[in-house]
Amino acid sequence: MIKIRDYIESTVSISDADWKLFSSKLKTRTFKKRERILNVGETEHYISFISSGIARFLIPNEDEEKDVTFGFCFENEFVSAYDSFLTKKPSLYALEALSDLTVWSVSYSDLQEVYNKTEVGNLIGRLSSERLFLIKSKREQSLLNETAEQRYLNLFTERPNLIKEIPLKYIASYIGVTAQALSRIRKRIS
Template structure:
């Protein structure tokens, strides 16, 4: 839980009183490797901060090999099916633990209370939503502007641990190519 406070305090100081209320609303949730954090059709009830582990965002298909991976979250990052969280409507995608994931979560009603009763509440909401928006925007721009090879190189440069810790089939899906095409890209680069 200390990591969340450190993350927030890189931007703004948090009073002990505000931290007390906010942290009292946090719930530690743990998901074992390959378990679903959120299913398609469920409404997202949490914004979470990953303490350890890796999660992925995916659109499941009938054949597992055809699943579309469109995002990853790591330690010290916020995670949420944020569109579902905001609209209170069922999610059109799934969140899955790629490794054992431990996260600190705040529920929608509790976050509304933190917004109302603390000076930092809105800042916490803004920080998490800005981070989620920037990741989404950067990915969309990359898909529109970069070649598959460039997307792979960007990923390797920006998140080198991702390449080591995530199965290549998920990385291939994330950059928008087949595993065979990723294999050819990797061969050309090396």
């Protein structure tokens, strides 16, 4: 739990009383590699902080090779099907553990209590929402304005741990190309 407090305090100071309330609402959950955290059609009930492991956002297909990967979250980051969490509607995509995964989760109702009873709860919520929005916006701009090669190069400038820990087929899907096209890109730039 100390990682979560450190993460929060990298942006805003949190009092011991506020931390005590927030941390009392956290519950630990674990997932095995390739286990679904959330399936399409399920409603997201949690925002989770990754203590260890990697999660993948995907739109599944009957043919697994045609799954569309559109995001990753790593250790010391928050993960959630946030639109489903906010609207309380079924998710149109899935979340999957790419490795053994341990998270600290807070439910929607508990988070509302934290917002209402702490001095910094709303600020933490706003900053987390802004971060999620910026990541989403940057990805959309990238898909519209950059070549696949530029997206690949930018990905490893910004998130070098991807190349070591994520299977290439998921990276290919994430940048919007086939595995064969990614192989050609990698050959061209090496």
